[in-house]
Amino acid sequence: MRAVVYNGPRDVAVQNVTDATIEKPTDVLVKITSTNICGSDLHMYEGRTDFKPGSVFGHENLGQVVEVGNAVDRIEVGDWVAIPFNIGCGFCKNCERGLSAYCLTTADKSVMPNMAGAAYGFADMGPYRGGQADLLRVPYGDYNCLKLPPDAEERQNDYVMLADIFPTGWHCTELAGLRPGESVVIYGAGPVGLMAAHSAMIKGASQVMVVDRHPDRLKLAASIGAVTIDDSKASPVDQVMELTMGVGADRGCECVGYQAHDPDGEEHPDMTMNDLVKSVKFTGGIGVVGVYVPQDPGAQDPLYQEGQIAFDHGLFWFKGQSIGTGQCNVKAYNRQLRDLISNGRAKPSFIVSHELSLNEAPDAYQHFDARDDGWTKVVLKTAH
Numbered sequence: 001m002r003a004v005v006y007n008g009p010r011d012v013a014v015q016n017v018t019d020a021t022i023e024k025p026t027d028v029l030v031k032i033t034s035t036n037i038c039g040s041d042l043h044m045y046e047g048r049t050d051f052k053p054g055s056v057f058g059h060e061n062l063g064q065v066v067e068v069g070n071a072v073d074r075i076e077v078g079d080w081v082a083i084p085f086n087i088g089c090g091f092c093k094n095c096e097r098g099l100s101a102y103c104l105t106t107a108d109k110s111v112m113p114n115m116a117g118a119a120y121g122f123a124d125m126g127p128y129r130g131g132q133a134d135l136l137r138v139p140y141g142d143y144n145c146l147k148l149p150p151d152a153e154e155r156q157n158d159y160v161m162l163a164d165i166f167p168t169g170w171h172c173t174e175l176a177g178l179r180p181g182e183s184v185v186i187y188g189a190g191p192v193g194l195m196a197a198h199s200a201m202i203k204g205a206s207q208v209m210v211v212d213r214h215p216d217r218l219k220l221a222a223s224i225g226a227v228t229i230d231d232s233k234a235s236p237v238d239q240v241m242e243l244t245m246g247v248g249a250d251r252g253c254e255c256v257g258y259q260a261h262d263p264d265g266e267e268h269p270d271m272t273m274n275d276l277v278k279s280v281k282f283t284g285g286i287g288v289v290g291v292y293v294p295q296d297p298g299a300q301d302p303l304y305q306e307g308q309i310a311f312d313h314g315l316f317w318f319k320g321q322s323i324g325t326g327q328c329n330v331k332a333y334n335r336q337l338r339d340l341i342s343n344g345r346a347k348p349s350f351i352v353s354h355e356l357s358l359n360e361a362p363d364a365y366q367h368f369d370a371r372d373d374g375w376t377k378v379v380l381k382t383a384h
């Protein structure tokens with residue numbers, strides 16, 4: 001089968017690899033039809049993780065089931081399924097509580113002995129190959145496959161967002177504690193920030209403010225009714241204060257991660273966290289889904305080489321704020337979000353800028369990594 005293979009920093013190629021197959025009776029084999037490139041892939045693409053050369057990318061996957069193992073009961077050949085980026089078992093202490101991003105049995109214990117959480121095509125998240133390929137092996141298929149309605153095939157660009165970024169944006173607003181009628185400021189207008197904004201709108205936020213400096217991305221935020229804040233023009237904190245009568249937003253979302261930078265491109269891994277503490281009100285809540293890592297040898301900032309940031313803990317404590325972090329437990333939300341899509345209440349495909357063939361992946365990585373104008377979200381199609 002064809003697959004998008006990581007060969008080293010900024011070097012990916014579409015190569016022939018051995019076909020994915022059923023390895024355990026609980027596996028499901030999916031013929032991938034739509035698979036996205038994600039901002040999380042870019043941390044790996046740039047060589048800023050210990051993603052191993054030879055690994056296959058792809059954790060935002062949708063397709064049609066072509067084979068099921070003997071122990072699979074619910075999923076059938078022919079089903080259209082969206083596959084959460086997390087690989088859970090369904091029966092461990094964390095999966096049972098809905099914390100499928102922190103599965104205890106599928107995790108790679110060589111990373112650290114108490115490691116929790118696994119994903120397809122992801123640094124430190126196990127040996128599982130990604131789905132930027134013709135076929136994907138889905139472990140514990142009954143648990144990990146979300147069945148899609150009859151309009152799945154035509155509406156793939158909406159449903160494929162259920163694998164990661166729509167639930168992740170939603171999760172960020174949950175971590176922040178957003179309630180109807182409240183205001184929220186979102187740092188980052190990449191796909192994840194835009195999905196957080198879409199989620200906040202659906203949840204009935206009174207005011208959704210989105211901070212970035214790319215006009216094309218801010219334009220998409222404005223298209224769904226968000227107030228846009230260009231941090232290359234003036235301090236984002238001052239702009240939020242002005243928009244909230246000096247009080248600050250009720251809630252804040254971090255949708256950037258450790259490669260946060262100033263508008264000139266210099267990285268400051270503490271930048272969005274400290275801007276959030278300043279621009280969220282006293283007693284407000286902050287959700288952090290942008291990725292941070294325990295070690296980053298490539299960081300310019302010596303503190304962050306050890307995963308540390310100069311966090312303004314004094315002001316955070318003084319304001320009585322709360323914070324929630326981590327990978328999204330996709331299974332906690334994907335069923336309800338699927339139903340919002342199928343009933344026309346959500347349309348996450350509004351962010352898709354490019355629908356390309358799998359063979360065009362190397363070029364697509366380059367443009368998306370450069371955040372080139374108009375490259376908001378790439379969906380790769382295996383059929384083209």
Ligand SMILES: NC(=O)c1ccc[n+]([C@@H]2O[C@H](COP(=O)([O-])OP(=O)(O)OC[C@H]3O[C@@H](n4cnc5c(N)ncnc54)[C@H](O)[C@@H]3O)[C@@H](O)[C@H]2O)c1
Nearest residue numbers: 039040188190191192256257260261289290291326327328
């Ligand atoms: N927690 C999870 O489960 C989960 C899931 C998916 C993605 N992620 C992470 O979410 C983050 C965002 O993903 P994405 O696909 O939207 O990525 P992206 O890189 O396309 O978007 C990030 C955006 O942040 C903007 N930005 C950079 N510095 C900023 C700053 N200081 N202030 C405001 N905006 C700034 C950039 O201009 C860019 O538009 C990444 O770290 C990704 O790894 C986490």
Ligand SMILES: [Zn+2]
Nearest residue numbers: 038040060164
């Ligand atoms: Zn992703």
Ligand SMILES: [Zn+2]
Nearest residue numbers: 089092095103
């Ligand atoms: Zn588990």
